[in-house]
Amino acid sequence: MSKSTRRARRRQVKPSGSLQTASPLLERILSTPELAQVVPRLPPDVLHRVIQHYGLEDCAELIALATPDQVAQVFDLDLWRARPGRDEQFDPERFGAWLEVMVDAGAAAAATTLAAVDADLVSTALAQHVRVFDYAVTAPFISLDGDVVSSRHAADGGLRCEVGGYTIVAKRAESWDAITAVLAALDEAHGDYLRRVMGRCRRLSNSRPEEDGLNALADVSEQAMFDVAVDREGRRESQGYVSAAQARAFLETARRIDLGRGVRCPDNAIARAHFRDAAAHQVVRSSSEIVSLPASHEAPGTSPESIDAAAAVVELLHEAGVLSRQPRALLDAPRDQVPRLARIHAQLRFLHEHDPDAYEIRNGELAYLANALIAGASIQARTLSATEASNAAAAVCNLGLENWPAQWLAGDSGADLPADFLIQHDLVAVFQVGWTTLHENVCMYAAEQLVGILGSMSCEDRETREALDALRITMTKQLRSGTPWRARDALDVIAMLDAPSWAALLGLIDECPVLHAAVSASLTGARAVSASAFEFIADNRQISTVREFMQLLPDRL
Numbered sequence: 001m002s003k004s005t006r007r008a009r010r011r012q013v014k015p016s017g018s019l020q021t022a023s024p025l026l027e028r029i030l031s032t033p034e035l036a037q038v039v040p041r042l043p044p045d046v047l048h049r050v051i052q053h054y055g056l057e058d059c060a061e062l063i064a065l066a067t068p069d070q071v072a073q074v075f076d077l078d079l080w081r082a083r084p085g086r087d088e089q090f091d092p093e094r095f096g097a098w099l100e101v102m103v104d105a106g107a108a109a110a111a112t113t114l115a116a117v118d119a120d121l122v123s124t125a126l127a128q129h130v131r132v133f134d135y136a137v138t139a140p141f142i143s144l145d146g147d148v149v150s151s152r153h154a155a156d157g158g159l160r161c162e163v164g165g166y167t168i169v170a171k172r173a174e175s176w177d178a179i180t181a182v183l184a185a186l187d188e189a190h191g192d193y194l195r196r197v198m199g200r201c202r203r204l205s206n207s208r209p210e211e212d213g214l215n216a217l218a219d220v221s222e223q224a225m226f227d228v229a230v231d232r233e234g235r236r237e238s239q240g241y242v243s244a245a246q247a248r249a250f251l252e253t254a255r256r257i258d259l260g261r262g263v264r265c266p267d268n269a270i271a272r273a274h275f276r277d278a279a280a281h282q283v284v285r286s287s288s289e290i291v292s293l294p295a296s297h298e299a300p301g302t303s304p305e306s307i308d309a310a311a312a313v314v315e316l317l318h319e320a321g322v323l324s325r326q327p328r329a330l331l332d333a334p335r336d337q338v339p340r341l342a343r344i345h346a347q348l349r350f351l352h353e354h355d356p357d358a359y360e361i362r363n364g365e366l367a368y369l370a371n372a373l374i375a376g377a378s379i380q381a382r383t384l385s386a387t388e389a390s391n392a393a394a395a396v397c398n399l400g401l402e403n404w405p406a407q408w409l410a411g412d413s414g415a416d417l418p419a420d421f422l423i424q425h426d427l428v429a430v431f432q433v434g435w436t437t438l439h440e441n442v443c444m445y446a447a448e449q450l451v452g453i454l455g456s457m458s459c460e461d462r463e464t465r466e467a468l469d470a471l472r473i474t475m476t477k478q479l480r481s482g483t484p485w486r487a488r489d490a491l492d493v494i495a496m497l498d499a500p501s502w503a504a505l506l507g508l509i510d511e512c513p514v515l516h517a518a519v520s521a522s523l524t525g526a527r528a529v530s531a532s533a534f535e536f537i538a539d540n541r542q543i544s545t546v547r548e549f550m551q552l553l554p555d556r557l
Helices: 003-012 024-030 035-041 044-054 057-065 068-078 092-104 107-114 119-126 176-189 191-204 220-238 244-254 269-280 304-320 339-354 356-376 386-402 427-456 462-481 484-497 499-508 517-524 540-556
Strands: 080-083 086-090 130-134 160-163 166-170 514-516 534-536
Touching (some): 024 057, 024 304, 044 068, 057 092, 068 080, 119 220, 130 191, 160 176, 166 176, 176 191, 191 220, 220 269, 244 269, 339 386, 356 386, 356 427, 386 427, 427 462, 427 484, 427 499, 427 540, 462 484, 499 540, 514 540
Antiparallel strands (some): 080 086, 130 166
């Protein structure tokens, strides 16, 4: 398959939201003088954002200029797909697409880059595309009768080749040319690395053991994928990210705080362990998306022209919206949203002006909370985007500030918290108060009210009545477990009765409850409602709106 053909095919399968042709801003970035010196200095997460924004194929020139270490770190970000409420899963097709883009820039360069990536990851990824055997196993042989006999694998047909004393047999046709090209280049220049990768692929290519029903242990391939996932989590945790398992555990404990007891918010051991480990790795992460390129970090001999070029690239990334100019904690909200987030904005602004060290610590806590929401929560049966998670974390913290229990305050227990509240209290504790309030007063409340409404409804249509009964039973069961959002699929019957109410309930009875536009529309009588419009719940006024909606729901159904 030619390079042009591969490029055309990949353009057809780009993920939704990516551009079909290069953006003018990307063209300006690619035409930046000294680009070869600028790209290696970009943080891997910024390079990943550019790839996400413009698409892998259009960023091929940037990838070709990236260092092997950059690519290895971007792999940890880009080759895994998030699944709501579950661990991220490796995407073999994305790995194949990366190989095609890298080989297009030169097989030798692609091999050098790949040789810097963890061999276990590469072999496990390749094993999703090919099977590997010793050449002697697949070579034809002469039987005792003098007949030339082809091996079973040779008789299988399909795509195959020999590299470095191994026979490579395709499991899928996609990315075959790129895989064979990079393996040949590895054999030529990085033989030791190729042998490590091929040896592991050979072990992963063994057939499955016969099922005997005596155990449910993972097979070799499943165990290998689990191992590389664990290794990735370790690398990411050292960089300040939150694993899916830890995020789910944190959010589960955070929604079960007893706000009526005690004299202070319980410490969250999961969050404490995360920050302890981050400090051990000397990781300093902030929720700021600003990319700074200080002169003190310049390599010896770096020219002033390359420094100016780097600043120009960063400015273009700001202009394109790939990077934000402000820390997330102080993002300017739309005018109609400013009152909702007034508390968290005022508290953080006070820290910014009076205690910069505490401000940086709270920024790191906000980043942790946003990462936990991305890794461990779902919204509308999908994962939250980075922007949504940042906005949700701020909204939940604002709600926590408004509902901070009076008995937890030392001294004055007035309605308003002191301006220096966040100097003595961390945002993890504030988030737990808001997350518990959101869970109890929105998610659980809406589910309980719905169960009561369903029990008193009458319906002449038998199928509809049966579906409503099934919803009531399922919702009651999940209510007892404290997870009513797991009954969301059964809510489809509500759409048959009133579609706006169904959309509103999906938003309220969710792991991360939101206020869908249908809620306010039902109260104001508005008819035009966007199906995707919602806002994060950040104050008690919105919770009052939820209660008004639930009181009107019986009449709508």
